[in-house]
Amino acid sequence: MSVKKLSLAGVLVAxxxxxxxxxxPVGVSKVFPVQHFIxxxxxxxxxxxxxxxxAFSTSLLRNFMxxxxxxxxxxxxxxxxxxxxxxxxTKKLGAAFIGEVAGTGILGALIAYPxxxxxxxxxxxFYGFIIPFSISSFAGALLSLSLxxxxxxxxxxxxxxxxxxx
Numbered sequence: 001m002s003v004k005k006l007s008l009a010g011v012l013v014a015x016x017x018x019x020x021x022x023x024x025p026v027g028v029s030k031v032f033p034v035q036h037f038i039x040x041x042x043x044x045x046x047x048x049x050x051x052x053x054x055a056f057s058t059s060l061l062r063n064f065m066x067x068x069x070x071x072x073x074x075x076x077x078x079x080x081x082x083x084x085x086x087x088x089x090t091k092k093l094g095a096a097f098i099g100e101v102a103g104t105g106i107l108g109a110l111i112a113y114p115x116x117x118x119x120x121x122x123x124x125x126f127y128g129f130i131i132p133f134s135i136s137s138f139a140g141a142l143l144s145l146s147l148x149x150x151x152x153x154x155x156x157x158x159x160x161x162x163x164x165x166x
Contacts, residue, residue, distance in 0.1 A: 005163070008046060016058035032062075033136050035055065035072070035075075039140070043086075051080035058072075059077070075109065078107040078108035081103060093148050097142070101134060116129070
């Protein structure tokens with residue numbers, strides 16, 4: 001376990017929690033594009049294990065503070081995992097973007113349905129979370145992709161990934 005990676009993960013969790021008041025209510029879900037922004041950054045700079053750990057930690061803290069819902073867990077964690085794994089194997093920023101959108105927007109949304117029915121007494125349709133989760137993850141992932149492309153163009157991204165800058 002790298003101290004630099006753990007420190008960066010802590011900073012990203014702090015940003016996620018600090019920005020947790022910015023969400024868009026859609027039905028029983030609170031769409032949170034900042035989480036998806038952070039997930040893609042974590043996928044590229046830290047990898048899937050740290051990404052999932054950060055998504056879990058951010059979701060847990062947001063729930064304790066009352067700014068999140070139980071739906072934050074499957075959405076954010078699936079997106080972080082798929083984004084991290086796709087980036088790890090391809091080393092392409094676009095793969096991290098697609099992984100976040102597909103992981104959260106489809107897989108996370110489908111897993112959120114039984115959570116909503118069981119714990120939130122929601123009568124949402126089975127596919128009712130796909131549109132809000134996809135919109136949220138697309139917006140956040142697009143912002144992070146823009147930032148990562150700018151960092152890559154400036155020659156900073158490689159140094160961040162190697163841990164030379166933190």
